[in-house]
Amino acid sequence: MKRIETLRHKMIEQKLDAVLVSKPENRYYLSGFTGSTGTVLITRDEQFFLTDFRYTSQVKQQCPGYQVIQISQADPIYQAINQKVTGTIGFEDDFMTVENYGLYSSKLEAEMVPMKRLLEDLRVIKDDEEIALMKQAQAIADLAFEHILGFIRPGVTEIEVANELIRFMKSHGASGESFEIIVASGVRGAMPHGVASEKVIQPGELVTLDFGCVYRGYCSDMTRTVAVGQVSDELQSIYNIVLQAQETALAAVKPGVTGQQLDTIARDMITEAGYGDYFGHGLGHGVGLEIHERPSINQAGSETLRPGMIITDEPGIYIDNLGGVRIEDIILVSEDGYEVLSSSPKELIVLPT
Ligand SMILES: [Mn+2]
Incomplete structure (x- = not known):
């Protein structure tokens, strides 16, 4: 209930008598509800969960401290509110549909006030319980990486690699993958978001694996690029440049630094090495209940890092008709620096052919 108390402080500051929360990640954050339909209503001194007959029993189990209000066509939600x-x-102005906004504004007696991502403001700092779940989500991904090294070999397709990662993570407690898994081998490595295809992995190729899982609602995220047999000198040199940029930006993570400053550190190094035009995306992003959330770790990242934020550091170089490299860690900002949550090695792994 600590999260609801914190929310109530914000409600008082912003002169809100109540808030209405339906975005699944925000609803789960406040209530623990994992079902697909329902609305949380927090007033200054009570909390209600409004849902239909299908979920009333689940709410009673998952959401202690909440009063369940069953809604139906005969008892519509606005009457209960x-x-x-x-x-x-x-209300969640970044989430409520225009249709529902029209309905609520005509039916509710209360004045509707945009919340402007108030819940996302709270979620950007992870509490101890969230940090423990994020660590577990990442531990499953690291275990999957170790496992997949024994699975990748010439003749295997990218999709087979992705499916094996998913199977392994699910059999180790994950509910699923946290985004569509990227397995980009050889020239496909030039596509930063090259999701696994039917391409067969060949000797002499780099393979970029960008994946993560969901564990009790929380997302993990990591990227490693491995070699299948010996790769060209140019690819090895690109690998070393990306690794150096990744580690230099990592070493600069601490409270008070902005996402923009971190992005600049990595970008300057890659630019000085002559590959600035080939690093076309931001350095990273916040992670939590959503795979991409605040803070932004890119040139627009003006938000200052604070202890309890969880971010990624994932520079890359992508060259058409040659291939690409990306290396990504997931990092907890601590009181005086950082803690890396991903534990897989980062030196170039050369797999047997
Ligand atoms: Mn990422």
Whole structure:
């Protein structure tokens, strides 16, 4: 209930008498509900979960401290809200549909006030329970990486590699993958988001694996690039440049630094090595209940890092008709620096052919 208390402090500051929360990640953050339909209503001193018959039993199990209100066509949600709230009610302006906004504004007695990502403001700093779940999510991914090294060999397709990663992570406690897995081998490595294809992996290729899993709602994310047999001098040199940029930016992570500053550190190194035009994406992003969340770790990242934020550091170089390299760690910002949550090795691994 600590999260709800913190939210109530913000509600008082922003003169909100209640908030209405339906975005799945925000709803889970406040209630623990894992189902697909329902609305959390937090007032200054009570919390309600409004849902239909399919989920009332699940809410009673998953959401201690909440009063369940069953809604139906005969008992519509706005009537239930009107019985509990007058004054002002915050809504998720980045999530509510235009259709629902029209309905609520015409039916609710309370004045509707955009919340402007108030819940995302709270979620950007992870509490101890969240940090433990993120560590477990990443531990499963690291274990999967170790496992997949024995699976990748010439003749195997990228999709077979992706499916094996998913199978392994699910059999180790994950509910699924945290995004569509990227397995980009050989020239396909030039595509930063080359999701696994039917391409067969060949000797002499680099293979970029970007993947993660969901564990109790929380996402992990990591990237490693491995060699299948000996790769060209140019690819090895690109690998070393990316690794150096990744580690230099990592060493600069601490409270007070901005995402923009971190991005600049890695970008300057890659540019000085002559590959600036081939690093076309931002250095990283925040991770949590969503795979991409605040803070931004790129040239637009003006937000200052604070202890409890979890971010990625993932520079890359991508060259058409040659291939690409990306190396990514997931990092917890600590009181005086950082803790790397991903534990897989980063020196170039050369797999047998
Ligand atoms: Mn990432």
